[in-house]
Amino acid sequence: MKTRIYLDDIRTPVDRDWIIVRNFEDFTLKVREIGLANIGLISLDHDLGDSAMKEYFDNVSPNYKLDYTHIQEKTGYDAAKWIVNYFYTMNIERIEMPRSRKTGPIQFPLICTHSANPIGAANIMGYINNFLMNEHQDQTCVRVQIPHTV
Secondary structure (H helix, E strand, C coil): CCEEEEECCCCEECCCCEEEECCHHHHHHHHHHHCHHHEEEEEECCCCCHHHHHHHHHHHHHHCCCCHHHCCCCCHHHHHHHHHHHHHHHCHHHCCCCHHHCCCCCCCCEEEECCCCHHHHHHHHHHHHHHHHHCCCCCCCCECCCCEEC
8 A cells, every 4th residue: 555645734634544744844855755656645735834824814815815925934835846846856758758758657646735725725736737737647636625633
C-alpha cells in the first residue's frame, strides 16, 4: 500500500493511516524521504500559518480576493508548485518532450485539496490539473472533505 500525506497546520485526519506534515518545509522533506513512486495520495491545505489565515479572514471570506503578497509562509499552492518541479527534477527528459509523446502513466501521486479557502483550493486544483493535462494524464485534482479533528 502506498503512503498518503496530509499537509495541514491545524487539522488532523481521523483516519490514522495518513502521514501528517504541518508546513511546507516538512512536506518537501517527507516527499523526498518517501519518493514519488511510493506516495499514492497527497491532500493539501492552502492556508498554512497565521498570515495566510489573516488573508483568508480579511480578504478571501468577505471580498473573494486572495493577495499572496500578504502571506509570509509557504502555502499548499507552493507545495503544489514544488511537487510539479520535483517531478521534473526526477524526470528531466519530460520537460521538452512534446505532449504527443507523453503517453502512459507517470510516477506521480493523486493530489487533492481539503482547503476551506475556495480561491486557494482552486489555485491548487488548477495548477495540478494543468500539469496533468500537459503530461497527457487525466485531470484528477479535486477538492475533498476528509474527516478530521482540530
